[in-house]
Amino acid sequence: MDKMYTREVMDHFLNPRNVGSVENADGVGEVGNASCGDIMRIEIKVEDDKIADIKFQTFGCAAAIATSSMITELVKGKTLTEAEKITNKKVAEALGGLPPVKMHCSNLAADALKKAIADYRERRIDSDSSGHNLFDRADSDSKAFKDKP
Amino acid sequence: MKLVYLDHNATTPVASEVLEAMHPYFREDFYNPSSIYSPAQKVREKVEEARLKVARLLNAEPSEIVFTSGGTEANNQAIIGGARANRKKGNHIITSAIEHHAVLDTCLRLEKEGFEVTVLPVDQYGTVSPESLQKAIKPETVLVSIMYANNEVGTVQDIKTLAHIARQNGSLFHTDAVQAVGKIKVDVKELGIDMLSLSAHKFYGPKGIGCLYIKKGVKVESLLTGGGQENKMRAGTENTPGIIGLGRAAEFILENREEMEKRIRELEELLRQGIKDRIPDVIFTGHPENRVPGCVSVCFKYIEGESMLLLLDQQGIMASSGSACSSKSLKASHVLLAMGITPEIAHGSLRLSLGKDTKREDIEYVLEVLPGVVEKLRAMSPLYRRGDG
Numbered sequence: 001m002d003k004m005y006t007r008e009v010m011d012h013f014l015n016p017r018n019v020g021s022v023e024n025a026d027g028v029g030e031v032g033n034a035s036c037g038d039i040m041r042i043e044i045k046v047e048d049d050k051i052a053d054i055k056f057q058t059f060g061c062a063a064a065i066a067t068s069s070m071i072t073e074l075v076k077g078k079t080l081t082e083a084e085k086i087t088n089k090k091v092a093e094a095l096g097g098l099p100p101v102k103m104h105c106s107n108l109a110a111d112a113l114k115k116a117i118a119d120y121r122e123r124r125i126d127s128d129s130s131g132h133n134l135f136d137r138a139d140s141d142s143k144a145f146k147d148k149p
Numbered sequence: 150m151k152l153v154y155l156d157h158n159a160t161t162p163v164a165s166e167v168l169e170a171m172h173p174y175f176r177e178d179f180y181n182p183s184s185i186y187s188p189a190q191k192v193r194e195k196v197e198e199a200r201l202k203v204a205r206l207l208n209a210e211p212s213e214i215v216f217t218s219g220g221t222e223a224n225n226q227a228i229i230g231g232a233r234a235n236r237k238k239g240n241h242i243i244t245s246a247i248e249h250h251a252v253l254d255t256c257l258r259l260e261k262e263g264f265e266v267t268v269l270p271v272d273q274y275g276t277v278s279p280e281s282l283q284k285a286i287k288p289e290t291v292l293v294s295i296m297y298a299n300n301e302v303g304t305v306q307d308i309k310t311l312a313h314i315a316r317q318n319g320s321l322f323h324t325d326a327v328q329a330v331g332k333i334k335v336d337v338k339e340l341g342i343d344m345l346s347l348s349a350h351k352f353y354g355p356k357g358i359g360c361l362y363i364k365k366g367v368k369v370e371s372l373l374t375g376g377g378q379e380n381k382m383r384a385g386t387e388n389t390p391g392i393i394g395l396g397r398a399a400e401f402i403l404e405n406r407e408e409m410e411k412r413i414r415e416l417e418e419l420l421r422q423g424i425k426d427r428i429p430d431v432i433f434t435g436h437p438e439n440r441v442p443g444c445v446s447v448c449f450k451y452i453e454g455e456s457m458l459l460l461l462d463q464q465g466i467m468a469s470s471g472s473a474c475s476s477k478s479l480k481a482s483h484v485l486l487a488m489g490i491t492p493e494i495a496h497g498s499l500r501l502s503l504g505k506d507t508k509r510e511d512i513e514y515v516l517e518v519l520p521g522v523v524e525k526l527r528a529m530s531p532l533y534r535r536g537d538g
Contacts, residue, residue, distance in 0.1 A: 035493055037453055
């Protein structure tokens with residue numbers, strides 16, 4: 001079965017980078033659903049408009065795991081504007097391609113990242129208008145996440 | 150690296166006895182059994198001898214055995230040929246939700262030709278209830294096709310009772326026994342069925358050969374036209390090495406099945422218990438008792454099957470899954486879904502199927518490797534921590 005995936009895909013699948021969750025995440029993005037077989041969750045920490053830290057968790061096939069892992073490497077340290085420019089297609093290219101059948105369903109990492117960035121921006125607007133520190137909410141969010149069984 | 154093959158429901162290695170029996174018919178005795186000269190007639194005798202062996206395995210008459218290219222062709226032949234030949238009775242076909250695609254898709258093809266198809270549901274264990282067949286069957290029902298044993302979960306149906314219902318109604322009864330023959334005792338007379346499909350490579354015979362049992366007197370329209378081989382039921386020069394291999398495999402099963410079944414069931418129990426003891430949040434699928442030996446079908450919550458297969462492959466373990474990602478259709482197994490298993494659970498399915506050469510050490514090795522594989526993927530899964538997989 002190895003042959004259906006490139007060496008890069010197998011490398012990221014077998015040795016995934018940046019697995020887990022970010023403490024006090026500033027933005028969280030989740031895409032997919034369990035019934036179709038892929039869920040990706042990306043959490044980011046933003047400092048000076050740059051992605052200071054990024055972690056992922058993925059339920060899915062090797063392609064889903066490899067694309068998640070790859071995107072964390074591609075955007076770490078990048079500005080949000082740069083990071084937003086990454087497309088699912090670019091992630092697949094960075095992995096040396098994906099089997100055609102996997103291009104659609106398992107290649108959602110860029111969507112998850114965009115959602116995380118949007119979440120970050122939304123939280124900032126919220127906290128700006130309400131006067132609360134955005135980290136308060138991020139903190140309670142990730143804590144609630146961890147507290148669940 | 151240690152290699153452990155636990156995908157015997159996909160295919161089995163050819164037994165040495167079988168390979169040896171086939172060998173002469175590629176070169177020395179390559180003759181066409183339809184030719185008139187004596188060396189060719191000797192091959193004809195061997196083909197008929199193989200037919201007798203297959204008949205003996207099924208408790209059928211040799212004249213009731215039609216060699217085909219395998220299970221898929223046998224299923225196509227039975228369903229299309231059976232429905233077309235008996236169309237005057239009606240245009241209704243009944244099958245079940247957990248059939249192999251060789252049956253399901255063939256029924257759908259007939260639906261396009263104007264047949265009405267009823268697909269019977271199954272319960273949580275994958276069993277078709279006789280009551281549901283009784284309810285669905287009607288005077289126009291030409292054919293009922295229900296599989297003997299399921300390839301994914303191993304559940305064995307009560308074919309005798311189901312066939313009885315069909316017979317009372319004057320409908321033909323066909324069973325896809327590809328996963329049953331070689332694993333459990335199959336007796337066509339005792340079952341009271343009209344047609345049965347089998348495939349040699351599922352029980353240590355070669356690929357590309359199988360047969361359809363057609364009870365004497367049952368009308369079936371042949372799918373192929375040509376040289377009139379197989380009593381005009383299957384045109385095309387006989388696959389003589391394949392047929393002789395199938396015959397030898399049938400003999401092998403007659404001689405060894407009971408002993409094999411006992412050994413395989415013991416190892417299967419060791420595997421099931423070992424998984425239960427070592428890994429939390431697992432769901433075994435299939436019937437708790439009525440199962441073919443050697444089929445362990447299990448869903449691991451929070452993770453996906455293809456990832457599991459690839460990690461197991463890294464450690465030399467060969468298995469299969471009903472997950473969407475490991476299929477070409479990108480849909481979770483229709484069998485598991487029909488059994489009421491949710492798609493997210495079905496995505497985490499793993500099928501380990503044991504065979505005659507499976508050893509205790511193989512099972513121990515799997516039990517050593519599998520918990521780590523599951524743990525590694527669960528650690529990555531967003532569902533695991535939330536516990537809502």
